[in-house]
Amino acid sequence: MAVRILHTADWHIGQTINGWDRTFEHAFFFKELKEIVVREAVDAVLISGDVFDNQNPSAEGMRMLFHALADLRRARPHLTTVMTAGNHDPAGRLEAPGILLEEIGVSAVGMILQKDGGLDLSRHLVPLKNAEGVIEAYCLALPFPRASDLPTLTGESAKEAGSPIVRAVADLYQRAVSGAREQIGDAPLVAMGHLHVSGGDESEASERRILIGGEHAVPATVFDESLAYVALGHLHKPQRVGRDTVRYSGSPFPLSVSELNYKHGVDIIELDGDSYSYERHALTRPVPFYRLKGKDGLLVAEVEGALEALELDADLPVEQQPFVHVDLRRQTSALGLRAEVDQILSRYPVRDTGVSIVSAKEEGQAAPSEIVSLKKLEEIKPLDLFYTAFEKEHGEGPEARHLELFHSVLAEID
Incomplete structure (x- = not known):
């Protein structure tokens, strides 16, 4: 058998x-x-x-x-x-x-x-x-x-x-x-x-x-x-x-x-x-997950049109609304881009998972693209900050005993 x-x-x-x-x-x-x-x-x-x-x-x-x-x-x-x-x-x-x-x-x-x-x-x-x-x-x-x-x-x-x-x-x-x-x-x-x-x-x-x-x-x-x-x-x-x-x-x-x-x-x-x-x-994917990026990243003015093309269902409960990540083309200034995109996304039945800037390594050349995430402070997890600080200080990642201490302190704060 x-x-x-x-x-x-x-x-x-x-x-x-x-x-x-x-x-x-x-x-x-x-x-x-x-x-x-x-x-x-x-x-x-x-x-x-x-x-x-x-x-x-x-x-x-x-x-x-x-x-x-x-x-x-x-x-x-x-x-x-x-x-x-x-x-x-x-x-x-x-x-x-x-x-x-x-x-x-x-x-x-x-x-x-x-x-x-x-x-x-x-x-x-x-x-x-x-x-x-x-x-x-x-x-x-x-x-x-x-x-x-x-x-x-x-x-x-x-x-x-x-x-x-x-x-x-x-x-x-x-x-x-x-x-x-x-x-x-x-x-x-x-x-x-x-x-x-x-x-x-x-x-x-x-x-x-x-x-x-x-x-x-x-x-x-x-x-x-x-x-x-x-x-x-x-x-x-x-x-x-x-x-x-x-x-x-x-x-x-x-x-x-x-x-x-x-x-x-x-x-x-x-x-x-x-x-x-x-x-x-x-396995079935129960919630759609979209990455809006066009060919080389979107201009802010193009984000709304990309969302309209998704034909979103406004009646879905929040937990079933699609996730959306936006890749923006490098534009005149990155200042305020994240806030602008957030404001646009808030008008649609989607869940914002992040915004990234797509830029070629060298202007005018068909080089591989770099993607730089525009993160808000509240998006950065405490554990990620801990890993980064620990690795910078000690040259290697934390072990289980360090993580257990970190989580016990975090639990006390929460």
Whole structure:
């Protein structure tokens, strides 16, 4: 018998764009996800990190997640769900309701747990069963690796060429796979990861460099060839990396203007012994997202005409109104441009996601364009300011302990 596995990631529950809430889109996605799980007779759902958008999710966001997970289990009573933490997630809070989540078939793995000098496989190795209750494969559930999860490299190892952080990540996966193989032999093994793998396409302004020490990416070779599939999260563009069985499922809908042209969906993998098959299932985009730019950016005087051409529905509730990003051509002066466009957009049933200035690198030449965002102060997230200040001061991004302290201070202010 085969086992059918659905791979999804980067839900970012609680995300806003220019202050606009995305709850309607998440609710729509969860409804469609359940329909796919039922229609495609899915046996297991793998959620590869960034379940939430920040490390201090709201009570409403937590309820939305738990309701969605319970709804999936009601729809498929034998369903197994494996949920790992990404760099955005509060790892401890994701695991905290573990004993309750297990009652609805959910294994939540927020942190890498060690036992007797190795990985605690009782926590990280999850059996995947078919509809008859037979174990057909196993999932090696590894969340985003934080500094404390990686072994300290000393002596000769520290002197080797290349990044010690990348070597540590490779070592983590190698030890995890070896330990799993000792328990399950040659049974099909699926690994989860929340990493940037070399060769993967990033979304502009959507994903940060997340490895400790500012390291950016690991090679696909960190994933053992014996793995039947590698379910990745972090990059929002759906794509394969390195080989056909190493994939990012991508985000469920555009989380920024740079993701407009992505073909959002979920991946379904069927494993039947040594047999592997892959299917991509498209997701419906519940809210339109437009980028008004003309050929080389619009003049302010052209914005209204571009909006009229959209034939907007004035009766839509706010949460269903289209998102609109405007690219302006470089004009006489940038002073006041943002305010002018804001005023125009406010007269239409749309939600403003930002204004950018498009300018050629050199006048008179067909050079690639640069896009400079005109941001208002209230659009800049405190977390982005924290990252920028930290990187400027220390030369690398903050670690989990710094982010936890930042969010605890932010919660006190709020």
